[in-house]
Amino acid sequence: MLRAYRTMRRGLAAGVCAVLAACSTPPLQEPAGSVPPPPPGERLPAGVVERAGARWIPAAWTDLPDWEADRTAEAWAAFVRGCERPAPGWSRLCAEALLAAPVPDDTAVRAWFVQRLQPYRVEPLDRPEPEGLITGYFEPLVEASRQPRGGFRIPLHMSPADLAQRKPYWTRQQIDTLPVAQAALRGREIAYVADPLDALVLQIQGSGRLRITEPDGRQQVVRVAFAGHNDQPYKSVGRWLIDQGELRADAASWPAIREWARRNPRRVNEMLWSNPRTVFFREEPLPDPTAGPRGAQGVPLTPERSIAVDPRSVPYGTPVWLDTTEPLSSTPLRRLVMAQDTGSAIVGAVRADYFWGPGEMAEQQAGRMKQRLRMWVLAPR
Structure with missing residues (x-):
């Protein structure tokens, strides 16, 4: 937020x-400092x-x-x-x-x-x-699985061990396509979601809730919180669709983007890769379901x-x-x-x-x- x-x-x-x-x-910041004095020579009303x-x-x-x-x-x-x-x-x-x-x-x-x-x-x-x-803004709630199964194939990753050594880190497209980038993230999966746009909205919002179905059928809700990113620039997929002539600026809503993705499944990766930034998460318990993430x-x-x-x-x-x-x-x-x-x-x-x-x-x-x-x-x- x-x-x-x-x-x-x-x-x-x-x-x-x-x-x-x-x-x-x-980043977490301390509250802003005390009220500054007015510029020299300026008199403010009482x-x-x-x-x-x-x-x-x-x-x-x-x-x-x-x-x-x-x-x-x-x-x-x-x-x-x-x-x-x-x-x-x-x-x-x-x-x-x-x-x-x-x-x-x-x-x-x-x-x-x-x-x-x-x-x-x-x-x-x-x-x-x-x-x-x-x-x-809001906190997404997304269905997820601990293991890749059925339609749940899109991983949400913890920060890779070599994140600090590679600046900038691999782009979103490289993570999706290069074996060396994928190898660096192997074993860092927190959970898997079914829709790449769900993963994207979690990354844009910076945190979210996962309703995870365990292999035995039990369900639990956990929070994934921001843990880092790949040091690549953020690019808006909505802006990309506008620039491509696919959406009007006054109609570029999130539902409209989801509908465009449904109608253009072969171009979804092209849209996603227009934003090179990827966000990494950490899992947190959710002891108070009424409370949001930390601001x-x-x-x-x-x-x-x-x-x-x-x-x-x-x-x-x-x-x-x-x-x-x-x-x-x-x-x-x-x-x-x-x-x-x-x-x-x-x-x-x-x-x-x-x-x-x-x-x-x-x-x-x-x-x-x-x-x-x-x-x-x-x-x-």
């Missing part, structure tokens, strides 16, 4: 981050906060659309998780939150925040523009309550109020979320990537999301 180093992130056309731009997170990538304008709680209507108790778990690695200036309040008894209801959560925090509207440094862009803040993401941001504008661990709409809809989406992740395409003051969680419905919502956005940050008084 993830966690040890993840490398790519978020969307380009038709709100399909997982297709046209890379969607996994860069109460205005200026960061490296955004200006925060003091606001009233009544400025936050539908603040009283949100199920804010759902955001408490994400907030407490973020407090495991608090942003600068949050240590005292996070200690209080971590020691508090579970907050019972939405009213109590709202009161806790209102008593302790100040809302600020976020806008760019160079213009008083309160609107920006929100896209979505760039270093804490697990919470479905529909965590976002990726530009940390120059919003520090990790900051509560954020979103004012946007549901994908492909005018239905308002207004809620309290936590800034807990980032990505290479998440750049700018009013810019967010909304974590929908795991599974097929989350994939559909994330793939359709490209909405206008207004956002407010909540900071300690």
Whole structure:
């Protein structure tokens, strides 16, 4: 969005981050530093906060659309998780939150925040523009097998032993076709999936869940997390299809790419090999199915309550109020979320990537999301 180093992130056309731009997170980073002073000679209005990538304008709680209507108790778990690695200036309040008894209801959560925090509207440094862009991302859930069998023939690999010795490492096409590259990865298979596009989306998102069927028929769900990549450049397969004249830019959705692959099975490798980057994974247990992978803040993401941001504008661990709409809809989406992740395409003051969680419905919502956005940050008084 993830966690040890993840490398790519978020969307380009038709709100399909997982297709046209890379969607996994860069290396685990400490929260951004304290707010920088304004440039020499610049006077800011009282109460205005200026960061490296955004200006925060003091606001009233009544400025936050539908603040009283949100199920804010759902955001408490994400907030407490973020407090495991608090942003600068949050240590005292996070200690209080971590020691508090579970907050019972939405009213109590709202009161806790209102008593302790100040809302600020976020806008760019160079213009008083309160609107920006929100896209979505998700955690794939893919059927897999421990051993190659039937249609399950596409391996997901651990990092090869010689990864550090070969820079850059073999390309995706070389790994698929060269015996010497395949030999280097032999024995490093975590599991096998049936669809090469499932493997690709796991690599683009940087992590995912595997529902593995064991030889005796038992099933278990595990997570594969980003462990490294082959040091090759990331190239969007969606962009390749557009450049080939196979898809229009306004129609390059992930479902459209899957449909193109279904109609053009002999060209699937050509499409996949247009992206030379391959991602390697490590397997992790999944003790809490409700928690997402770790974001760039270093804490697990919470479905529909965590976002990726530009940390120059919003520090990790900051509560954020979103004012946007549901994908492909005018239905308002207004809620309290936590800034807990980032990505290479998440750049700018009013810019967010909304974590929908795991599974097929989350994939559909994330793939359709490209909405206008207004956002407010909540900071300690």
